[in-house]
Amino acid sequence: MTESSLLRKFDGPLTRDLLLSPGGFGLGHVPAKLQPTAVTTSVCGYCSTGCSLTVHLKDGEAVSLSPNTEYPVNLGMACPKGWEALTVLDAPDRATTPLLRDASGKLKPVDWDTALKTFVARMQGIQSRHGDDSIAFISTGQMATEEMALLGALAKFGMGMKHGDGNTRQCMATAVVAYKQSFGFDAPPYTYADFEESDTIVLVGSNLCLAHPIMWERVMRNKHKPEIIVIDPRRTETAMAATLHLPLAPKSDMDLFYGIARILIERGWINREFINAHTNGFDSFAEFVLPFTLDRVVAATGLSAESIERFATLIHEGKRVSFWWTMGVNQSYQGVRTAQALINLALMTGHIGKPGTGANSITGQCNAMGSRLFSNTTGLLAGHEFANADHRAKVAGILGIDEARIPREASWAYHEILEGVLKGKIRGLWIICTNPAHSWINQRLCHDILDRVEFLVVQDMYHTTETAQRAHLILPAAGWGEKDGTFINSERRFGVFKKVRRAPGQALSDFSIFRLIADAWGCGKMFDRWDSPQSAFQILKKLSAGQPCDITGIEDYRMIEESGGIQWPLASGARSGASGEQERRLFVDGRFYHPDGRAKFLFEAPRPMPEPTSAKYPFVLLTGRGSASQWHTQTRTSKSEVLRKLYPQRLYVEINPNDARSLGISPNERVSVESQRGRVTAQAFLTPSVPVGQVFVPMHESNANQLTDAVFDPYSKQPNYKSCAVRVTRIGA
Numbered sequence: 001m002t003e004s005s006l007l008r009k010f011d012g013p014l015t016r017d018l019l020l021s022p023g024g025f026g027l028g029h030v031p032a033k034l035q036p037t038a039v040t041t042s043v044c045g046y047c048s049t050g051c052s053l054t055v056h057l058k059d060g061e062a063v064s065l066s067p068n069t070e071y072p073v074n075l076g077m078a079c080p081k082g083w084e085a086l087t088v089l090d091a092p093d094r095a096t097t098p099l100l101r102d103a104s105g106k107l108k109p110v111d112w113d114t115a116l117k118t119f120v121a122r123m124q125g126i127q128s129r130h131g132d133d134s135i136a137f138i139s140t141g142q143m144a145t146e147e148m149a150l151l152g153a154l155a156k157f158g159m160g161m162k163h164g165d166g167n168t169r170q171c172m173a174t175a176v177v178a179y180k181q182s183f184g185f186d187a188p189p190y191t192y193a194d195f196e197e198s199d200t201i202v203l204v205g206s207n208l209c210l211a212h213p214i215m216w217e218r219v220m221r222n223k224h225k226p227e228i229i230v231i232d233p234r235r236t237e238t239a240m241a242a243t244l245h246l247p248l249a250p251k252s253d254m255d256l257f258y259g260i261a262r263i264l265i266e267r268g269w270i271n272r273e274f275i276n277a278h279t280n281g282f283d284s285f286a287e288f289v290l291p292f293t294l295d296r297v298v299a300a301t302g303l304s305a306e307s308i309e310r311f312a313t314l315i316h317e318g319k320r321v322s323f324w325w326t327m328g329v330n331q332s333y334q335g336v337r338t339a340q341a342l343i344n345l346a347l348m349t350g351h352i353g354k355p356g357t358g359a360n361s362i363t364g365q366c367n368a369m370g371s372r373l374f375s376n377t378t379g380l381l382a383g384h385e386f387a388n389a390d391h392r393a394k395v396a397g398i399l400g401i402d403e404a405r406i407p408r409e410a411s412w413a414y415h416e417i418l419e420g421v422l423k424g425k426i427r428g429l430w431i432i433c434t435n436p437a438h439s440w441i442n443q444r445l446c447h448d449i450l451d452r453v454e455f456l457v458v459q460d461m462y463h464t465t466e467t468a469q470r471a472h473l474i475l476p477a478a479g480w481g482e483k484d485g486t487f488i489n490s491e492r493r494f495g496v497f498k499k500v501r502r503a504p505g506q507a508l509s510d511f512s513i514f515r516l517i518a519d520a521w522g523c524g525k526m527f528d529r530w531d532s533p534q535s536a537f538q539i540l541k542k543l544s545a546g547q548p549c550d551i552t553g554i555e556d557y558r559m560i561e562e563s564g565g566i567q568w569p570l571a572s573g574a575r576s577g578a579s580g581e582q583e584r585r586l587f588v589d590g591r592f593y594h595p596d597g598r599a600k601f602l603f604e605a606p607r608p609m610p611e612p613t614s615a616k617y618p619f620v621l622l623t624g625r626g627s628a629s630q631w632h633t634q635t636r637t638s639k640s641e642v643l644r645k646l647y648p649q650r651l652y653v654e655i656n657p658n659d660a661r662s663l664g665i666s667p668n669e670r671v672s673v674e675s676q677r678g679r680v681t682a683q684a685f686l687t688p689s690v691p692v693g694q695v696f697v698p699m700h701e702s703n704a705n706q707l708t709d710a711v712f713d714p715y716s717k718q719p720n721y722k723s724c725a726v727r728v729t730r731i732g733a
C-alpha cells in the first residue's frame, strides 16, 4: 500500500457526528462548512470525572471548547485542563512522522511503511529467537476502550505475546483486587449523585478538590449540609474544606479503620440485618478487630482519642454515609487490605446500594475503567478470566479465533515485565500512551531497565517524552480530539469522544496503528471485523453479554450521546436514558457477584512501613498531584500557556515551617531532597499543611521518582508511591 492510500484508509474524513448539535439532533447532515457555528460534544480526555465538553467548530474543525450544560456529570462545569484541551494539540513537539534510531544513535523520520516493516522484523525476530514471552507491551488508562481492546486482542491473540500490562497498575490495581475479592467483581458501586445525596462523606487519601475538581463541585452542590471527613496526613485543599480532618500518620489507615470497626461493634452501631443477609466472614472480622483498642489506634495514627471517637459517632449518626478513596489508599504496600478495611465499614453499617452510600474507589485517568475491563492484560476481555476455560471458549467464539490462541494465565504485572528485561527474558517492549521513564517508581532503575531493552517502541503524541527519547522506534499517535471512541468514567459511565481535528502530519489514531500492525504482522484477517471504533464497540458489547459489565443494551455511540452517557451494566432490554434513570448504582438488592451473592469481610494485620525513617533519612516523603492544572508527566498540560500560568514552574518540596526552622531553611530556598536511590534539587515551600516529620513532592516534575522506592502491594502489585524515607538539606550545607 502506498503511503498516501494508507493514510487515506486510516485517516478518513472528520466524523459525520461533527455535524450534530449537542443532543445529537438539529443540524442533521448539513456539511460542516455551511455551519460555521456548528457545535458537537466530546467527553474530556484527562481525568476520570468524564466531563462533557461542547466543541465549537469552524469550517468543520474544532476552534474552542466550553463545558456542556446538558450532561449529567459536569452540569455545565469544567476545570482548566478541559477548557484548554485543544491548545495542547498544536505543540511543536508533536510526533508527526514515525522516527527510527539510525546507526549513529539519532532518531530520524521514516515513512509508515518502513516503520511497520521495522517493527515487525525486529519484534518477530526477537520472538522467534527467544519465545512468546520475550516481547511485551505496556499500555494505558487514557486510550479509547475500543483501542485498548484491539491492542489487547492483537498483542495476545494475534501476535502471540504473553505479557502486557497498563499504567492502571500504578493507579487502580489495588481497587480492582479489593473489589474482586470483596464483591466478586471489579465494580465501583456508585453514581456521582451520591456526592450530593450523602449526609456523611468520608474521603480517604483523596485530594478531590485538586485531582477531581468537578466531582468536588458535586460535593459542593450537596444540600444536606454533609459532614465531610477527610483522612489524609496532609492538610490538603480538600482537608481545609472538611468538617473533620484526620491527619493520621502515613500508612496508619488500617489501624484507624479497624479501630473504628471495633468501636462500631462494641456500641452496637452496626447493621446486623444487612450483615446476616448479605455478607460472609463478619464474626471472624469482629474477633480480629478486638485488639485494635482506642489506645492502640491513638498510638498508631497519632490522632487524638476524641477525633477517632468523633469519626465513629459521625458514621453512626449519618443516615447516608459514603466512603471514597483514591491514591492515598491504592498506592501503598498494603493497599488492598486498606481498601477492604473501608469496604468492611460500609458493609457492617449497611451503607451500600442506597442513595448517598457506598465503598467507592474514585478512578484516575479518563479511561481507567475501560482499561480495568477491556485491556486484556490481567483480565480477559470484558471482565473475563484467562484461567477460566468457559470464558476462553466464549471469547474465542465471539472473536472467531482459535481458542488455543488465548493464554491460560494473566500477564505478568508491570514490575514483573520490567524485571523480565533485567533478567534478559523480555527483549522487545512496546509502550503505548504512557511515560514510565517519568512516572514509574525508582526512576534510575527504571531508566537503566528501559535502556537495556533490545527493541523499544514508543507510541505517543509527542516525540519528546522521557520514554520516547529512549526508544528505537517512535510511532506518532493522534490524541484526544483527533480520533473517535468511548471512555468509561469513575461511575461506570460510557461517554463518547470525537474526532474534531485532523492529527498533525502522518500521526494516526492508535486504533489505526494497531490495525496497520495487525496487517504487517500477518494476522490482519483476525481483525477484519474491527474496522472502526464503532464496529469494535459492537464486538465489545457481545463480549460483555452475561457479565456484570453487560452493555448489550447500549445500541451505539448515538444512544450513548442522546442519553447523556450510559453507566454499565445495561443489558439488552433494560432501560436507561430519557425513559430510564440517568443515575444507577450497584447492589441495590444487596446481591454481590460472588456465587452465593454475598460480600466478604477481608482483613490482615497492619505491617510497618517498608522503609522507615532513620537518623540519616528522617522524613517520610509523600508524593502526588500538585495542582489542578498539571497532568501527570506534563507532556500535554505543559504545552498550554494558560495552564503554565497556574502552577509553579520548578520542582518544590512542601516542608513544615518547624522542620525548616530546625534545618535553617528559609522560604523558597533551593534544597536537596535525597533518598537512598536519588537526589533532587527543589524549592522549599514552607507550609503547615504537611505535618512535622513529613515532606511532599508533586509527581509532575521529571525527576520526582528518583526518590521513590520500588515496593509493591503483594496482591495488586501496585507501587507504593506514597511513603519512603528522605532527608532534606540546605544546598552547600
Ligand SMILES: Nc1nc2c(c(=O)[nH]1)N[C@H]1C(S)=C(S)[C@@H](COP(=O)(O)OP(=O)(O)OC[C@H]3O[C@@H](n4cnc5c(=O)[nH]c(N)nc54)[C@H](O)[C@@H]3O)O[C@H]1N2
Binding pocket: 047, 048, 171, 204, 205, 206, 207, 208, 210, 211, 212, 231, 232, 233, 234, 236, 249, 250, 251, 252, 253, 326, 327, 328, 329, 332, 363, 364, 365, 622, 623, 624, 625, 626, 627, 628, 629, 630, 631, 632, 722
Ligand atoms: N490535576 C490533576 N488531576 C488528576 C491527575 C493529575 O495528574 N493532575 N491525575 C489523575 C489520576 S490518574 C489519579 S490516579 C488521581 C489521583 O487523585 P488523588 O489520589 O486524590 O491524588 P494524590 O495527590 O495522588 O493522592 C491523594 C492524597 O493521598 C494522600 N496520602 C498519602 N499517603 C497517605 C496515607 O498513608 N493515607 C492516607 N489516608 N492518605 C495518604 C496524599 O497526601 C494526597 O493528598 O487524580 C486524577 N486527577
Ligand SMILES: Nc1nc2c(c(=O)[nH]1)N[C@H]1C(S)=C(S)[C@@H](COP(=O)(O)OP(=O)(O)OC[C@H]3O[C@@H](n4cnc5c(=O)[nH]c(N)nc54)[C@H](O)[C@@H]3O)O[C@H]1N2
Binding pocket: 140, 142, 143, 167, 168, 170, 171, 327, 331, 364, 365, 432, 433, 434, 435, 436, 438, 439, 440, 459, 460, 461, 462, 465, 477, 478, 479, 480, 510, 623, 624, 625, 631, 632, 633, 634, 635, 636, 699, 704, 705, 708, 721
Ligand atoms: N511519585 C509518583 N509517581 C506516580 C504517581 C504518584 O502519585 N506519585 N501516580 C501514578 C499514577 S496514579 C499514574 S495514573 C501514572 C501516570 O503516568 P503516565 O501514564 O506515565 O503519565 P502521562 O503523562 O499521563 O502519560 C501519558 C502519555 O501518553 C501520551 N498520550 C496522550 N494521549 C495519547 C493517545 O491518545 N495516544 C497515545 N499513543 N499517546 C497518548 C502522552 O503524551 C504521555 O506521554 O503516574 C504514576 N506515577
Ligand code: SF4
Binding pocket: 044, 045, 046, 047, 048, 049, 050, 051, 074, 077, 078, 079, 080, 081, 082, 083, 212, 213, 214, 215
Ligand atoms: S474535571 Fe477532569 S474530566 Fe472534567 S474537565 Fe477537568 S480534567 Fe476534564
Ligand SMILES: [Mo]
Binding pocket: 170, 171, 172, 364, 365
Ligand atoms: Mo492514576
